[in-house]
Amino acid sequence: MTLGVEVAGLWLSYGAVAALDDLSFTLAGGRIYGLLGRNGSGKTSLLSVLAGFRKASGGTVLVGGQPVFENPRSTRRVCFIRETGDTGDRDERVRDALYTAARLRPGWDRDYADALVEQVLIIDNGRLVLQDETEALRARGADVTGPAAVVDRFVAGRTVLRERQLGATKSAMVYGGLDQRHRRQAREAGLDLGPVALQDLFVHLTQPPGGPR
Amino acid sequence: MSDRADDRDQAIARLLLATHLPFLAMVWAVFAAAVLVLVIGIDLLGTVTRSVWDPAVSMVRWFALGYGVYLINRLLPVYVAHGRTRREFLRSVALFVVVAAAVVGGLLTIGFALEAVLYRVMDWPHGVEAERLFHSSGQYPLVFLSYWAMLVTWTTIGLLLGAGFYRSGGNELVAVVLALAMVAVTGYGIGFNGLPFVGAVLGVAEVPLAVTLALCLAGLLPGAAATWAMARDVPIRNRTT
Numbered sequence: 083m084t085l086g087v088e089v090a091g092l093w094l095s096y097g098a099v100a101a102l103d104d105l106s107f108t109l110a111g112g113r114i115y116g117l118l119g120r121n122g123s124g125k126t127s128l129l130s131v132l133a134g135f136r137k138a139s140g141g142t143v144l145v146g147g148q149p150v151f152e153n154p155r156s157t158r159r160v161c162f163i164r165e166t167g168d169t170g171d172r173d174e175r176v177r178d179a180l181y182t183a184a185r186l187r188p189g190w191d192r193d194y195a196d197a198l199v200e201q202v203l204i205i206d207n208g209r210l211v212l213q214d215e216t217e218a219l220r221a222r223g224a225d226v227t228g229p230a231a232v233v234d235r236f237v238a239g240r241t242v243l244r245e246r247q248l249g250a251t252k253s254a255m256v257y258g259g260l261d262q263r264h265r266r267q268a269r270e271a272g273l274d275l276g277p278v279a280l281q282d283l284f285v286h287l288t289q290p291p292g293g294p295r
Numbered sequence: 296m297s298d299r300a301d302d303r304d305q306a307i308a309r310l311l312l313a314t315h316l317p318f319l320a321m322v323w324a325v326f327a328a329a330v331l332v333l334v335i336g337i338d339l340l341g342t343v344t345r346s347v348w349d350p351a352v353s354m355v356r357w358f359a360l361g362y363g364v365y366l367i368n369r370l371l372p373v374y375v376a377h378g379r380t381r382r383e384f385l386r387s388v389a390l391f392v393v394v395a396a397a398v399v400g401g402l403l404t405i406g407f408a409l410e411a412v413l414y415r416v417m418d419w420p421h422g423v424e425a426e427r428l429f430h431s432s433g434q435y436p437l438v439f440l441s442y443w444a445m446l447v448t449w450t451t452i453g454l455l456l457g458a459g460f461y462r463s464g465g466n467e468l469v470a471v472v473l474a475l476a477m478v479a480v481t482g483y484g485i486g487f488n489g490l491p492f493v494g495a496v497l498g499v500a501e502v503p504l505a506v507t508l509a510l511c512l513a514g515l516l517p518g519a520a521a522t523w524a525m526a527r528d529v530p531i532r533n534r535t536t
Contacts, residue, residue, distance in 0.1 A: 126533070135375065135531040152528065158378045164533065168376035171369065185310045186377040 085146035085159060086111040087132060092141035094127055101127040105141070126164070133162030158188055307379060307387035308394075311370075315391075316398055322358070323402045326351070330406070334413070345422035348410040352403050352442060353424070356449040363392075363453020367522075368461050372531045381527055389519070392450045400443035407438055428507060440504075444511050448481045455518045458525035461532070466525050473521050481514035 087109040094102040101124045117125050130136040131143055134150040134157050143150050150156045163169065170179040184190045334347045366388055374384045414421040423429065429437040452474045459470025 130531070134380075137528050137530070152380045152382055154378075154380050154383060157375075157380055160378065162376065168372050168531065170373060182310065182373070183377055186306055186374065186379055 088142070088144040088147075089132075090142045092128075092131065092143060093139050094124075094131060094136070095139045102131070102138075111146075129162060133157075133160050135162060304383070305387065305390070307374060307384055308390045311387065311391040312394060316395060319395060319399050320402065323399065323406070326355070327406050327409075330410070334410075338417075343414070343417070343419040345420060346407070346410060346414070348407050349423045352407070352445075355399075355403070356445055359396075359446050359449035360453040360456070363450040363455070364457035364460075365453075366391075366450075367454055367457030367526060371461070371526065371529075375531050381529065385523055385526055388454065392447055392454075396443050396446035396450065400439055400446055403442045404435055404439040408435060428504075437504075444481070448477065448511065448515060451515055451518050451522070452477050455522045455525075458522045458529070462525045462529045469521070470525070473518055477514040477518045479514075481511050 087107075089108070090106045092102055092105040093100060105128070117129065127136065131138050132145065132150065134152065137151050145156050145160060148156045150160065170182065180192075180195050184192050184195070330348050330351050333351070334343060337343050337347065371381065371384055375381060411421050413419075421431075423431075428441045455474055455477070456467075456470050459466040459468075
Protein backbone atom coordinates (compact mmCIF):
# COMPACT_ATOMS: atom_id res chain seq x y z
CA MET A 83 0.00 0.00 0.00
CA THR A 84 1.40 3.39 -0.94
CA LEU A 85 0.31 6.71 0.45
CA GLY A 86 0.06 10.01 -1.34
CA VAL A 87 0.84 13.29 0.36
CA GLU A 88 -1.30 16.41 0.05
CA VAL A 89 -0.11 19.66 1.56
CA ALA A 90 -2.15 22.85 1.30
CA GLY A 91 -1.29 26.29 2.68
CA LEU A 92 1.16 24.84 5.15
CA TRP A 93 3.03 27.18 7.38
CA LEU A 94 5.18 26.61 10.40
CA SER A 95 6.75 29.21 12.62
CA TYR A 96 9.28 29.13 15.43
CA GLY A 97 8.26 32.20 17.34
CA ALA A 98 8.56 35.09 14.92
CA VAL A 99 10.52 33.07 12.36
CA ALA A 100 8.57 31.39 9.57
CA ALA A 101 10.21 28.07 8.68
CA LEU A 102 7.53 27.12 6.15
CA ASP A 103 5.39 29.75 4.51
CA ASP A 104 2.21 28.87 2.64
CA LEU A 105 3.56 25.66 1.15
CA SER A 106 1.33 23.58 -1.12
CA PHE A 107 2.10 20.47 -3.13
CA THR A 108 0.84 17.00 -3.88
CA LEU A 109 2.96 13.88 -4.11
CA ALA A 110 1.52 10.77 -5.67
CA GLY A 111 1.94 7.47 -3.87
CA GLY A 112 4.08 4.65 -5.16
CA ARG A 113 7.17 6.72 -5.77
CA ILE A 114 10.27 7.59 -3.82
CA TYR A 115 11.07 11.23 -3.34
CA GLY A 116 14.07 13.04 -1.97
CA LEU A 117 13.99 16.46 -0.41
CA LEU A 118 16.90 18.76 -1.11
CA GLY A 119 17.81 22.22 0.01
CA ARG A 120 20.29 24.46 1.71
CA ASN A 121 20.89 24.38 5.42
CA GLY A 122 18.07 26.15 7.17
CA SER A 123 15.71 26.01 4.21
CA GLY A 124 13.16 24.02 6.20
CA LYS A 125 13.70 20.44 5.01
CA THR A 126 13.63 18.87 8.47
CA SER A 127 10.76 21.11 9.52
CA LEU A 128 8.69 19.98 6.55
CA LEU A 129 9.43 16.31 7.11
CA SER A 130 8.70 16.70 10.82
CA VAL A 131 5.27 18.04 10.03
CA LEU A 132 4.62 15.32 7.43
CA ALA A 133 5.53 12.67 10.02
CA GLY A 134 3.56 14.19 12.90
CA PHE A 135 6.67 15.03 14.88
CA ARG A 136 5.64 18.65 14.90
CA LYS A 137 2.25 20.34 14.71
CA ALA A 138 1.75 22.70 11.81
CA SER A 139 1.04 26.31 12.65
CA GLY A 140 -1.50 26.40 9.86
CA GLY A 141 -2.71 24.69 6.70
CA THR A 142 -3.49 21.05 6.10
CA VAL A 143 -1.33 17.97 5.73
CA LEU A 144 -2.89 14.73 4.54
CA VAL A 145 -1.07 11.42 4.17
CA GLY A 146 -3.15 8.78 2.50
CA GLY A 147 -6.10 11.18 2.70
CA GLN A 148 -5.88 11.40 6.50
CA PRO A 149 -4.59 14.17 8.78
CA VAL A 150 -1.31 13.13 10.34
CA PHE A 151 -0.81 14.90 13.61
CA GLU A 152 -1.92 12.74 16.56
CA ASN A 153 -3.93 10.52 14.24
CA PRO A 154 -2.98 6.88 14.87
CA ARG A 155 -4.46 5.83 11.52
CA SER A 156 -1.75 7.88 9.83
CA THR A 157 1.14 7.73 12.27
CA ARG A 158 1.08 3.92 12.19
CA ARG A 159 1.92 4.10 8.47
CA VAL A 160 4.53 6.85 8.58
CA CYS A 161 8.16 6.34 9.50
CA PHE A 162 10.55 9.26 9.81
CA ILE A 163 14.17 8.40 10.48
CA ARG A 164 16.38 11.29 11.43
CA GLU A 165 20.11 10.96 11.80
CA THR A 166 19.64 11.78 15.48
CA GLY A 167 18.31 8.23 15.92
CA ASP A 168 14.86 8.70 17.42
CA THR A 169 13.82 5.06 17.21
CA GLY A 170 15.89 3.97 20.18
CA ASP A 171 18.28 5.03 22.85
CA ARG A 172 21.68 6.04 21.56
CA ASP A 173 23.31 2.88 22.88
CA GLU A 174 20.59 0.65 21.52
CA ARG A 175 21.39 -1.84 18.81
CA VAL A 176 19.65 -2.12 15.47
CA ARG A 177 17.88 -5.32 16.47
CA ASP A 178 16.59 -3.67 19.66
CA ALA A 179 15.02 -0.92 17.60
CA LEU A 180 13.51 -3.52 15.27
CA TYR A 181 12.14 -5.43 18.29
CA THR A 182 10.43 -2.25 19.46
CA ALA A 183 9.07 -1.64 15.98
CA ALA A 184 7.71 -5.19 15.82
CA ARG A 185 5.80 -4.61 19.04
CA LEU A 186 4.40 -1.23 18.04
CA ARG A 187 3.80 -1.38 14.29
CA PRO A 188 0.69 -3.34 13.29
CA GLY A 189 1.44 -5.69 10.42
CA TRP A 190 5.17 -5.55 10.98
CA ASP A 191 6.90 -8.21 8.89
CA ARG A 192 9.65 -9.49 11.13
CA ASP A 193 11.02 -11.92 8.56
CA TYR A 194 11.30 -9.17 5.97
CA ALA A 195 12.98 -6.86 8.47
CA ASP A 196 15.47 -9.57 9.39
CA ALA A 197 16.15 -10.22 5.73
CA LEU A 198 16.81 -6.53 5.12
CA VAL A 199 19.18 -6.40 8.05
CA GLU A 200 21.08 -9.31 6.58
CA GLN A 201 21.05 -8.06 2.99
CA VAL A 202 21.17 -4.31 3.24
CA LEU A 203 22.63 -3.03 6.44
CA ILE A 204 26.20 -3.38 7.45
CA ILE A 205 26.32 -4.35 11.07
CA ASP A 206 29.45 -3.90 13.12
CA ASN A 207 28.98 -5.34 16.57
CA GLY A 208 25.29 -4.47 16.48
CA ARG A 209 25.83 -0.90 15.35
CA LEU A 210 24.56 0.39 12.05
CA VAL A 211 27.44 1.26 9.78
CA LEU A 212 26.92 3.52 6.84
CA GLN A 213 28.71 3.52 3.55
CA ASP A 214 30.91 6.49 4.32
CA GLU A 215 32.13 4.87 7.52
CA THR A 216 32.91 1.49 6.06
CA GLU A 217 36.40 2.11 4.73
CA ALA A 218 37.50 3.87 7.89
CA LEU A 219 36.28 0.94 9.94
CA ARG A 220 38.00 -1.58 7.69
CA ALA A 221 41.21 0.41 8.00
CA ARG A 222 40.94 0.04 11.76
CA GLY A 223 40.60 -3.72 11.32
CA ALA A 224 36.88 -3.88 12.07
CA ASP A 225 35.00 -6.91 10.83
CA VAL A 226 32.65 -5.17 8.44
CA THR A 227 30.59 -7.53 6.36
CA GLY A 228 27.64 -7.32 4.05
CA PRO A 229 26.91 -5.38 0.91
CA ALA A 230 27.28 -1.63 0.75
CA ALA A 231 24.49 0.73 1.46
CA VAL A 232 23.80 3.78 -0.61
CA VAL A 233 24.20 6.97 1.33
CA ASP A 234 22.55 9.90 -0.30
CA ARG A 235 23.40 12.48 2.27
CA PHE A 236 22.40 15.37 0.12
CA VAL A 237 19.05 13.83 -0.75
CA ALA A 238 17.49 12.52 2.39
CA GLY A 239 19.98 12.33 5.17
CA ARG A 240 21.49 8.92 5.52
CA THR A 241 19.72 6.52 3.25
CA VAL A 242 20.34 2.96 4.29
CA LEU A 243 18.65 1.07 1.49
CA ARG A 244 20.55 0.03 -1.55
CA GLU A 245 19.35 1.47 -4.76
CA ARG A 246 17.94 -1.77 -6.07
CA GLN A 247 15.79 -2.04 -2.97
CA LEU A 248 14.36 1.37 -3.71
CA GLY A 249 12.59 0.29 -6.87
CA ALA A 250 12.62 1.63 -10.35
CA THR A 251 11.78 5.25 -9.80
CA LYS A 252 13.68 7.82 -7.83
CA SER A 253 12.46 11.36 -7.50
CA ALA A 254 13.35 14.28 -5.38
CA MET A 255 11.83 17.60 -4.61
CA VAL A 256 13.98 20.52 -3.78
CA TYR A 257 12.96 23.04 -1.21
CA GLY A 258 14.77 26.31 -1.00
CA GLY A 259 16.76 25.87 -4.19
CA LEU A 260 20.05 24.17 -4.93
CA ASP A 261 23.49 25.66 -4.90
CA GLN A 262 26.35 24.55 -7.14
CA ARG A 263 27.66 22.04 -4.63
CA HIS A 264 24.31 20.27 -4.40
CA ARG A 265 24.04 20.16 -8.17
CA ARG A 266 27.51 18.69 -8.49
CA GLN A 267 26.69 16.04 -5.89
CA ALA A 268 23.51 15.21 -7.74
CA ARG A 269 25.40 14.73 -11.01
CA GLU A 270 28.03 12.59 -9.30
CA ALA A 271 25.27 10.39 -7.92
CA GLY A 272 23.91 9.90 -11.44
CA LEU A 273 20.80 12.01 -10.92
CA ASP A 274 19.49 14.35 -13.55
CA LEU A 275 18.01 17.53 -12.29
CA GLY A 276 14.67 17.94 -13.95
CA PRO A 277 12.66 21.06 -14.65
CA VAL A 278 11.91 23.49 -11.89
CA ALA A 279 8.35 23.19 -10.75
CA LEU A 280 5.99 24.20 -8.00
CA GLN A 281 6.65 27.89 -7.63
CA ASP A 282 10.38 27.43 -8.23
CA LEU A 283 10.73 25.63 -4.94
CA PHE A 284 10.72 22.06 -6.14
CA VAL A 285 12.87 20.35 -8.68
CA HIS A 286 11.88 16.97 -9.96
CA LEU A 287 14.76 14.55 -10.26
CA THR A 288 14.36 11.76 -12.70
CA GLN A 289 15.91 8.39 -12.83
CA PRO A 290 19.20 8.40 -14.74
CA PRO A 291 19.16 6.85 -18.22
CA GLY A 292 19.62 3.11 -18.17
CA GLY A 293 17.63 2.48 -15.03
CA PRO A 294 18.86 1.94 -11.51
CA ARG A 295 22.55 1.35 -11.13
CA MET B 296 -9.10 0.05 12.00
CA SER B 297 -11.32 2.29 14.08
CA ASP B 298 -10.22 4.93 16.56
CA ARG B 299 -11.97 2.94 19.27
CA ALA B 300 -9.85 -0.07 18.43
CA ASP B 301 -6.76 2.13 18.69
CA ASP B 302 -7.88 3.29 22.11
CA ARG B 303 -7.96 -0.29 23.33
CA ASP B 304 -4.51 -1.05 21.98
CA GLN B 305 -2.30 -1.60 25.00
CA ALA B 306 0.84 -2.41 23.03
CA ILE B 307 2.76 0.49 24.58
CA ALA B 308 1.89 -0.43 28.17
CA ARG B 309 2.66 -4.09 27.50
CA LEU B 310 6.03 -3.22 25.95
CA LEU B 311 6.92 -0.85 28.79
CA LEU B 312 6.03 -3.46 31.39
CA ALA B 313 7.81 -6.27 29.55
CA THR B 314 11.03 -4.31 29.15
CA HIS B 315 11.12 -2.33 32.39
CA LEU B 316 9.80 -4.66 35.10
CA PRO B 317 12.77 -7.05 34.85
CA PHE B 318 15.12 -4.06 35.13
CA LEU B 319 13.21 -2.70 38.13
CA ALA B 320 13.35 -6.12 39.80
CA MET B 321 17.12 -6.16 39.34
CA VAL B 322 17.38 -2.68 40.83
CA TRP B 323 15.35 -3.90 43.80
CA ALA B 324 17.73 -6.83 44.28
CA VAL B 325 20.74 -4.49 44.27
CA PHE B 326 18.92 -2.15 46.64
CA ALA B 327 18.11 -5.03 49.02
CA ALA B 328 21.72 -6.20 48.97
CA ALA B 329 22.93 -2.66 49.73
CA VAL B 330 20.54 -2.31 52.68
CA LEU B 331 21.66 -5.69 54.02
CA VAL B 332 25.30 -4.61 53.82
CA LEU B 333 24.38 -1.38 55.59
CA VAL B 334 22.59 -3.24 58.40
CA ILE B 335 25.56 -5.56 58.84
CA GLY B 336 27.89 -2.56 58.90
CA ILE B 337 25.81 -0.78 61.54
CA ASP B 338 25.75 -3.94 63.64
CA LEU B 339 29.52 -4.36 63.37
CA LEU B 340 30.30 -0.72 64.14
CA GLY B 341 27.49 0.12 66.55
CA THR B 342 23.96 -0.85 67.49
CA VAL B 343 20.96 -1.44 65.27
CA THR B 344 18.12 0.55 66.82
CA ARG B 345 15.57 0.88 64.02
CA SER B 346 14.65 -0.17 60.50
CA VAL B 347 17.26 0.68 57.89
CA TRP B 348 14.99 -0.41 55.04
CA ASP B 349 12.28 2.18 55.74
CA PRO B 350 14.43 5.34 55.56
CA ALA B 351 16.30 3.80 52.63
CA VAL B 352 12.99 3.42 50.78
CA SER B 353 12.42 7.15 51.13
CA MET B 354 15.48 7.59 48.91
CA VAL B 355 13.75 5.54 46.21
CA ARG B 356 11.49 8.49 45.51
CA TRP B 357 14.37 10.26 43.78
CA PHE B 358 14.82 7.21 41.57
CA ALA B 359 11.09 7.34 40.79
CA LEU B 360 11.39 11.02 39.93
CA GLY B 361 14.26 10.31 37.56
CA TYR B 362 12.29 7.50 35.96
CA GLY B 363 9.40 9.87 35.30
CA VAL B 364 11.73 12.37 33.63
CA TYR B 365 13.24 9.55 31.55
CA LEU B 366 9.84 8.34 30.40
CA ILE B 367 9.04 11.71 28.85
CA ASN B 368 12.44 12.96 27.74
CA ARG B 369 13.77 9.75 26.25
CA LEU B 370 10.90 7.37 25.58
CA LEU B 371 8.16 9.69 24.32
CA PRO B 372 10.24 10.57 21.21
CA VAL B 373 11.04 6.89 20.66
CA TYR B 374 7.40 5.83 20.70
CA VAL B 375 6.35 8.71 18.46
CA ALA B 376 9.12 7.71 16.06
CA HIS B 377 7.63 4.22 16.05
CA GLY B 378 4.27 5.53 14.89
CA ARG B 379 2.47 6.03 18.17
CA THR B 380 0.72 9.23 19.16
CA ARG B 381 1.57 11.27 22.22
CA ARG B 382 -1.97 10.71 23.47
CA GLU B 383 -1.54 6.93 23.30
CA PHE B 384 1.84 7.12 24.97
CA LEU B 385 0.67 9.29 27.86
CA ARG B 386 -2.36 7.10 28.54
CA SER B 387 -0.18 3.99 28.48
CA VAL B 388 2.43 5.59 30.72
CA ALA B 389 -0.28 6.34 33.29
CA LEU B 390 -1.21 2.66 33.29
CA PHE B 391 2.43 1.64 33.39
CA VAL B 392 3.16 3.89 36.36
CA VAL B 393 0.23 2.52 38.37
CA VAL B 394 1.11 -1.12 37.64
CA ALA B 395 4.89 -0.78 37.94
CA ALA B 396 4.49 1.14 41.21
CA ALA B 397 2.34 -1.72 42.50
CA VAL B 398 4.98 -4.28 41.55
CA VAL B 399 7.88 -2.26 42.94
CA GLY B 400 5.81 -1.26 45.99
CA GLY B 401 5.12 -4.95 46.56
CA LEU B 402 8.81 -5.78 46.31
CA LEU B 403 9.67 -2.98 48.73
CA THR B 404 7.03 -4.29 51.15
CA ILE B 405 8.51 -7.78 50.85
CA GLY B 406 11.93 -6.30 51.63
CA PHE B 407 10.48 -4.56 54.65
CA ALA B 408 8.92 -7.84 55.82
CA LEU B 409 12.19 -9.74 55.32
CA GLU B 410 13.97 -7.09 57.34
CA ALA B 411 11.39 -7.51 60.11
CA VAL B 412 12.11 -11.26 60.18
CA LEU B 413 15.86 -10.59 60.36
CA TYR B 414 15.38 -8.09 63.17
CA ARG B 415 13.17 -10.53 65.07
CA VAL B 416 15.83 -13.23 64.78
CA MET B 417 18.54 -10.83 65.89
CA ASP B 418 16.29 -9.30 68.56
CA TRP B 419 16.70 -5.79 67.20
CA PRO B 420 13.93 -3.13 67.52
CA HIS B 421 12.21 -2.61 64.16
CA GLY B 422 11.15 1.03 64.49
CA VAL B 423 10.02 3.14 61.51
CA GLU B 424 9.97 6.83 60.66
CA ALA B 425 7.49 8.83 62.74
CA GLU B 426 5.81 10.49 59.77
CA ARG B 427 4.75 7.24 58.09
CA LEU B 428 1.19 6.02 57.68
CA PHE B 429 2.22 2.80 59.41
CA HIS B 430 3.73 2.55 62.85
CA SER B 431 4.73 -1.08 63.20
CA SER B 432 6.06 -3.96 61.15
CA GLY B 433 2.77 -5.82 61.01
CA GLN B 434 0.79 -3.20 59.09
CA TYR B 435 1.75 -4.53 55.69
CA PRO B 436 -1.30 -3.28 53.75
CA LEU B 437 -0.48 0.25 54.96
CA VAL B 438 3.20 -0.28 54.22
CA PHE B 439 2.35 -1.31 50.66
CA LEU B 440 -0.09 1.57 50.26
CA SER B 441 2.52 4.07 51.44
CA TYR B 442 5.22 2.77 49.15
CA TRP B 443 2.88 2.47 46.16
CA ALA B 444 1.51 5.99 46.67
CA MET B 445 5.03 7.37 47.07
CA LEU B 446 6.17 5.73 43.82
CA VAL B 447 3.12 6.89 41.85
CA THR B 448 3.43 10.41 43.22
CA TRP B 449 7.13 10.86 42.59
CA THR B 450 7.06 9.25 39.16
CA THR B 451 4.23 11.61 38.25
CA ILE B 452 6.30 14.53 39.52
CA GLY B 453 9.10 13.31 37.27
CA LEU B 454 6.70 13.11 34.33
CA LEU B 455 5.61 16.68 35.00
CA LEU B 456 9.17 17.98 35.23
CA GLY B 457 10.16 15.97 32.17
CA ALA B 458 7.27 17.43 30.17
CA GLY B 459 7.98 20.96 31.36
CA PHE B 460 11.67 20.88 30.54
CA TYR B 461 11.19 18.97 27.27
CA ARG B 462 8.64 21.52 26.07
CA SER B 463 10.57 24.45 27.63
CA GLY B 464 9.49 28.00 26.73
CA GLY B 465 8.46 28.78 30.31
CA ASN B 466 6.79 25.45 30.94
CA GLU B 467 9.77 24.31 33.00
CA LEU B 468 9.10 27.03 35.56
CA VAL B 469 5.42 26.11 35.78
CA ALA B 470 6.43 22.47 36.20
CA VAL B 471 8.85 23.20 39.04
CA VAL B 472 6.28 25.26 40.96
CA LEU B 473 3.59 22.63 40.48
CA ALA B 474 6.01 19.86 41.44
CA LEU B 475 6.84 21.58 44.72
CA ALA B 476 3.13 21.94 45.46
CA MET B 477 2.61 18.25 44.65
CA VAL B 478 5.43 17.24 46.98
CA ALA B 479 3.99 19.31 49.82
CA VAL B 480 0.38 18.18 49.45
CA THR B 481 0.93 14.49 48.76
CA GLY B 482 3.89 14.26 51.12
CA TYR B 483 1.78 15.45 54.00
CA GLY B 484 -0.70 12.69 53.23
CA ILE B 485 1.56 9.70 52.60
CA GLY B 486 4.45 10.58 54.91
CA PHE B 487 7.15 11.09 52.29
CA ASN B 488 7.19 14.84 51.94
CA GLY B 489 10.83 15.12 50.92
CA LEU B 490 10.94 18.86 51.48
CA PRO B 491 12.71 20.67 54.28
CA PHE B 492 10.53 22.56 56.75
CA VAL B 493 7.22 21.23 55.42
CA GLY B 494 7.08 18.35 57.87
CA ALA B 495 8.01 20.62 60.77
CA VAL B 496 5.35 23.14 59.83
CA LEU B 497 2.56 20.71 59.16
CA GLY B 498 3.51 18.12 61.71
CA VAL B 499 3.03 14.40 61.40
CA ALA B 500 -0.04 13.33 59.49
CA GLU B 501 -2.50 11.79 61.89
CA VAL B 502 -5.50 11.81 59.65
CA PRO B 503 -7.95 9.15 58.47
CA LEU B 504 -6.85 7.06 55.50
CA ALA B 505 -9.57 8.58 53.33
CA VAL B 506 -8.12 12.03 53.94
CA THR B 507 -4.68 10.71 53.05
CA LEU B 508 -5.96 9.35 49.76
CA ALA B 509 -7.81 12.60 49.09
CA LEU B 510 -4.58 14.54 49.62
CA CYS B 511 -2.80 12.20 47.23
CA LEU B 512 -5.40 12.75 44.56
CA ALA B 513 -5.43 16.49 45.23
CA GLY B 514 -1.72 16.55 44.51
CA LEU B 515 -1.67 14.03 41.69
CA LEU B 516 -4.56 15.14 39.50
CA PRO B 517 -3.38 18.72 38.82
CA GLY B 518 0.12 17.41 38.18
CA ALA B 519 -1.13 14.75 35.79
CA ALA B 520 -3.35 17.29 34.04
CA ALA B 521 -0.45 19.71 33.64
CA THR B 522 1.73 16.91 32.26
CA TRP B 523 -0.96 16.07 29.74
CA ALA B 524 -1.33 19.72 28.73
CA MET B 525 2.39 20.15 28.20
CA ALA B 526 3.09 16.87 26.41
CA ARG B 527 -0.02 16.15 24.34
CA ASP B 528 1.21 18.13 21.32
CA VAL B 529 4.86 18.73 22.19
CA PRO B 530 7.21 18.88 19.16
CA ILE B 531 9.67 15.99 18.95
CA ARG B 532 13.01 17.70 19.06
CA ASN B 533 16.25 16.70 17.45
CA ARG B 534 18.21 14.68 19.94
CA THR B 535 21.43 16.36 20.93
CA THR B 536 22.85 13.96 23.53
